[in-house]
Amino acid sequence: MAELTVKVPTIEQTEYRIHIGNGLLETLLERIESQFPGQKPFIITDQNLVDAGHIKTLLNRQNVPVYTITPPGEGSKHIQTVVSILEAMEKAYLGRDSVVIAVGGGTVGDIAGFAASLFKRGVPVVQVPTTSLAQADSSVGGKTGVDSSLSKNAYGVFWHPASVFMDVDTLSTLNDRDFRAGLVESIKHAMILDAAYFEYWEQNIEAILAKDTQVLAKLALKNCQIKGHVVQIDPQEKNMRRILNYGHTIGHAVESASQLELLHGEAVAIGLIGAARIELAMGIGDQARLDRTESLLKKLGVPMTIPSNITGETVLDLIKRDKKAVDKWPKFVLINQLGQVHQKDGQWAVDVEQVTVKQVIDSLY
Amino acid sequence: MAELTVKVPTIEQTEYRIHIGNGLLETLLERIESQFPGQKPFIITDQNLVDAGHIKTLLNRQNVPVYTITPPGEGSKHIQTVVSILEAMEKAYLGRDSVVIAVGGGTVGDIAGFAASLFKRGVPVVQVPTTSLAQADSSVGGKTGVDSSLSKNAYGVFWHPASVFMDVDTLSTLNDRDFRAGLVESIKHAMILDAAYFEYWEQNIEAILAKDTQVLAKLALKNCQIKGHVVQIDPQEKNMRRILNYGHTIGHAVESASQLELLHGEAVAIGLIGAARIELAMGIGDQARLDRTESLLKKLGVPMTIPSNITGETVLDLIKRDKKAVDKWPKFVLINQLGQVHQKDGQWAVDVEQVTVKQVIDSLY
Numbered sequence: 001m002a003e004l005t006v007k008v009p010t011i012e013q014t015e016y017r018i019h020i021g022n023g024l025l026e027t028l029l030e031r032i033e034s035q036f037p038g039q040k041p042f043i044i045t046d047q048n049l050v051d052a053g054h055i056k057t058l059l060n061r062q063n064v065p066v067y068t069i070t071p072p073g074e075g076s077k078h079i080q081t082v083v084s085i086l087e088a089m090e091k092a093y094l095g096r097d098s099v100v101i102a103v104g105g106g107t108v109g110d111i112a113g114f115a116a117s118l119f120k121r122g123v124p125v126v127q128v129p130t131t132s133l134a135q136a137d138s139s140v141g142g143k144t145g146v147d148s149s150l151s152k153n154a155y156g157v158f159w160h161p162a163s164v165f166m167d168v169d170t171l172s173t174l175n176d177r178d179f180r181a182g183l184v185e186s187i188k189h190a191m192i193l194d195a196a197y198f199e200y201w202e203q204n205i206e207a208i209l210a211k212d213t214q215v216l217a218k219l220a221l222k223n224c225q226i227k228g229h230v231v232q233i234d235p236q237e238k239n240m241r242r243i244l245n246y247g248h249t250i251g252h253a254v255e256s257a258s259q260l261e262l263l264h265g266e267a268v269a270i271g272l273i274g275a276a277r278i279e280l281a282m283g284i285g286d287q288a289r290l291d292r293t294e295s296l297l298k299k300l301g302v303p304m305t306i307p308s309n310i311t312g313e314t315v316l317d318l319i320k321r322d323k324k325a326v327d328k329w330p331k332f333v334l335i336n337q338l339g340q341v342h343q344k345d346g347q348w349a350v351d352v353e354q355v356t357v358k359q360v361i362d363s364l365y
Numbered sequence: 366m367a368e369l370t371v372k373v374p375t376i377e378q379t380e381y382r383i384h385i386g387n388g389l390l391e392t393l394l395e396r397i398e399s400q401f402p403g404q405k406p407f408i409i410t411d412q413n414l415v416d417a418g419h420i421k422t423l424l425n426r427q428n429v430p431v432y433t434i435t436p437p438g439e440g441s442k443h444i445q446t447v448v449s450i451l452e453a454m455e456k457a458y459l460g461r462d463s464v465v466i467a468v469g470g471g472t473v474g475d476i477a478g479f480a481a482s483l484f485k486r487g488v489p490v491v492q493v494p495t496t497s498l499a500q501a502d503s504s505v506g507g508k509t510g511v512d513s514s515l516s517k518n519a520y521g522v523f524w525h526p527a528s529v530f531m532d533v534d535t536l537s538t539l540n541d542r543d544f545r546a547g548l549v550e551s552i553k554h555a556m557i558l559d560a561a562y563f564e565y566w567e568q569n570i571e572a573i574l575a576k577d578t579q580v581l582a583k584l585a586l587k588n589c590q591i592k593g594h595v596v597q598i599d600p601q602e603k604n605m606r607r608i609l610n611y612g613h614t615i616g617h618a619v620e621s622a623s624q625l626e627l628l629h630g631e632a633v634a635i636g637l638i639g640a641a642r643i644e645l646a647m648g649i650g651d652q653a654r655l656d657r658t659e660s661l662l663k664k665l666g667v668p669m670t671i672p673s674n675i676t677g678e679t680v681l682d683l684i685k686r687d688k689k690a691v692d693k694w695p696k697f698v699l700i701n702q703l704g705q706v707h708q709k710d711g712q713w714a715v716d717v718e719q720v721t722v723k724q725v726i727d728s729l730y
Contacts, residue, residue, distance in 0.1 A: 019442040
């Protein structure tokens with residue numbers, strides 16, 4: 001037998017900038033043109049952004065092709081939407097010299113980033129997150145993908161943005177439920193890495209809910225610092241990045257079981273309570289911490305119990321199908337104290353027995 | 366406006382082994398198990414391989430899930446097949462701890478590699494090419510993807526194999542047309558990088574067509590050396606790798622226009638003649654070289670003219686939609702002499718006027 005070795009060379013470090021402010025949309029196309037001279041922009045957004053007038057502001061009478069995802073929201077986050085976008089890009093004669101601009105919430109960003117990664121084996125994507133969820137979380141870090149009929153984010157790739165622009169003005173047109181649910185990831189960031197930020201949250205919850213732009217810009221910056229810190233240590237989610245999954249193992253299962261009745265952040269809120277109860281059961285939690293978490297989430301006005309039409313068995317079965325499951329059971333991210341993830345044997349995600357998780361799920365009704 | 370920078374760290378060099386020989390299938394699963402201890406194999410193949418008995422040989426009474434692409438061939442190379450595979454993997458409760466084994470021709474390898482890259486944001490793929498085309502070309506280099514309704518390989522990603530196993534025994538069951546067409550990529554390798562290898566081809570064409578296993582193993586090794594050399598210099602096709610595209614710009618367009626009537630290699634054979642005629646028109650070709658190429662392709666028994674039911678306008682329009690097109694027109698890879706690519710200003714692909722290409726297309730009937 002003959003053998004030979006093929007080397008896949010090193011891919012050098014790259015970087016991207018996150019820009020946070022207000023009134024950014026008006027001049028965004030010029031900024032992108034100067035960053036990507038000669039490359040053809042293609043905007044991907046959804047009906048909500050069009051209806052709110054943000055796409056008109058962005059276009060500013062320029063002639064740039066726009067793909068509008070309809071209906072907006074998680075229900076469109078499947079492979080057919082990606083295929084439809086790819087076909088639209090091809091019909092517009094776009095080539096490798098194009099740049100995708102994703103304007104919208106997490107769903108738009110995930111779909112558009114995924115489409116950009118696949119088109120002609122990859123073109124750059126500029127993320128323009130317009131929701132509290134996307135600004136806190138999904139626009140930074142390079143995860144892209146869509147849901148399958150069985151589970152969330154089942155298919156996807158890592159495709160880092162070439163730039164991120166966060167215009168907090170866009171939050172003013174966001175409906176209240178989405179706004180509140182989106183902030184849950186921000187609280188999660190505080191819980192895993194920054195106790196002082198958790199206190200800032202407790203002290204400023206009224207200003208946040210009143211959409212004070214200064215406070216919102218501060219949240220966006222803080223979230224990007226925390227998330228950027230984690231993803232640049234572990235961009236491919238080989239180890240530390242898993243801490244961002246805090247509250248998500250139960251959260252994803254509940255979200256999936258709810259058939260999109262629950263928003264992502266709402267399901268994660270339930271998952272955060274679930275994680276805190278697992279911590280109590282395993283002797284690494286304390287009641288005072290659980291009380292503070294429940295109090296903050298309650299003020300935020302997000303659900304903290306599993307809807308009664310979802311059975312515990314369904315949630316457990318979906319946990320077994322978790323993307324990170326090995327032998328049909330995932331590890332869990334837990335915290336020792338606010339701002340500090342529980343580690344065991346150098347691992348950021350640890351074993352939790354199925355019976356413990358089952359009891360906690362039962363307690364979440 | 367606040368700004369911060371996120372670094373995407375260096376991805377270190379990796380490598381993979383190509384194993385070439387005969388009788389490899391019998392022990393392949395054990396080899397893969399020792400390379401990926403504890404990881405769950407999932408075989409993707411097509412009906413041809415099942416019918417030829419190769420999957421039975423591979424499985425050797427072991428219980429490993431198999432996805433069989435039907436019908437076999439380029440007609441199944443679309444996104445729906447990928448979605449169907451991903452769903453089958455999910456229904457089998459596979460997680461990130463799985464390893465995809467792609468057993469088949471270029472179509473199976475492209476589809477399976479693409480599916481592996483997307484499943485749970487990426488699991489390893491072992492390529493087991495079983496056709497002359499896949500052994501010469503597609504199993505090495507990490508290109509994966511599927512066709513759109515408009516063009517070939519329109520969507521995909523780079524996903525390098527974790528290992529490649531080439532069992533030349535599998536060529537014995539390949540039908541004659543596929544076998545001959547698949548060898549065109551091998552001749553292309555000789556034309557762009559190795560004049561001595563072109564002479565070897567001229568001297569051994571009878572032994573090759575008689576499927577002499579020693580000669581076939583030598584071809585496989587030579588092809589892997591040439592392709593491996595190119596892809597490890599330029600894995601992402603940023604520059605030099607484009608030379609592998611010799612004959613493919615016209616070839617892809619003709620293949621696409623033929624609605625799968627022509628095999629990939631057959632279309633590339635037409636494209637190689639097209640490239641040689643462009644070289645003549647631009648003063649970098651010579652008639653003797655064109656004669657040798659035509660003579661060799663004729664002995665190989667592949668078509669050298671565009672089918673009469675395809676119009677020249679259709680071919681030209683499809684060239685404008687080429688994946689590598691910029692401003693609706695691609696650059697072309699050409700050669701100065703056998704084994705030497707024509708370079709201009711350090712570029713491996715050069716400008717050719719549309720009128721020249723149009724005349725050459727007209728001459729290919």
